[in-house]
Amino acid sequence: MFLVPQMSAPFKIAGVHSYEEQRSTAYERFHRETGFTLCSRVGIDTSAYEDGWRGVSPRAEVVFADFEDAEEGLLPVPAPRFVSTPEPPCPRPSRRRPRTGTRKRPCSETPPRPRRAGRGGAPSRR
Template sequence: MAKLTRREEAAHRRACELLALPRPLTDDEAMQVLEDWHEAASMDRAARGAYFTPMEMAYDFRLNVHGGRVIDLCAGTGRLAWWARDKWLRRANGEPPRELVCVERNRLYVEVGRRVLPEATWICGDVFDVPGMGLGRFDCAISNPPFGPITARAGSAPRYSGDRFEYHVIDLAADLARRGVFVIPQGSAPFRISGGPYREQTSRELERFHAETGIRMDCGVGIDTTHYEGWRGVSPATEIVTCDFTERETPAAPPAPGAAVRPAGGQMELFAALA
């Protein structure tokens, strides 16, 4: 077990006790599990890249989520999906509850997720296998995927050929949904809005991503992620980006076999936040 503070250990034990109850959890109990169940209690989170989204950020993240069918890629224990269901607001507006599909390859996370969000369809598997599952088209794909190089993961995106895992997930989502909302490293976004005034930015890897996929990223409702704490020992600079995949541009033709490919930019430190 990774080293936790005494307070974290006590909170994690309470969450495990709730998970062991022989009945469905109430919403209050499910929220307590989501807040207190600690990803570092069962594995080396730094090696696997597991850092769950702060609950407050997940709550505001939902403002960018639209549509009735939503898929959460790299779902963790379901923090993003929990708030994305937005059942109270949808019920007040007379709308049907969202259909949620959560994809996560860590079996323990899936077990927790099924307890806290049983109304979702949970799939224990790799996100790169999703296109072959026959799940149909979604209105929105959401994700807080592992950040940085993809070297430790199998599979790849349909168009993007670089090494940034977050870009692979966004490219994959373009074939699954009409739009998407993602938490990504600030350096991977085409803008900076968190921690200062809005400004545009670019990089060689971002240019390659856009050239190969035709996907553009926007700031959505403009959420400043520096307002949130709870990354449990790390402080990654992040942005929340939105993508309208129906407006995707025609990507550039792939390089011919044997042609030189422009190298990616500097390696990003391996953070991750599974929501």
């Protein structure tokens, strides 16, 4: 059981007086690519819950998918040829001009905090 946008379902129940059959191009493409047939078995009118959404309140339908019927028509997914392990992130270099005589730090070493002029030592009195 899934909750999908009304334009992606092959029917309309939410916000209409009676069940309407509707096969949009989005649903036809989904059905062709996956082999899954979506259907309605309970007839829940989700428009009664539109005020419960935060922000945008999309019109949605409750659909059922029969995965056993679609298994025969699906192609097997090929295994990946290799799996790459991402390298740990390296800190970005600063855009300032490097000072002469500075050494380069490896990625694993964190850069020192920059010192601000006039902020070292005792707190100022106001």
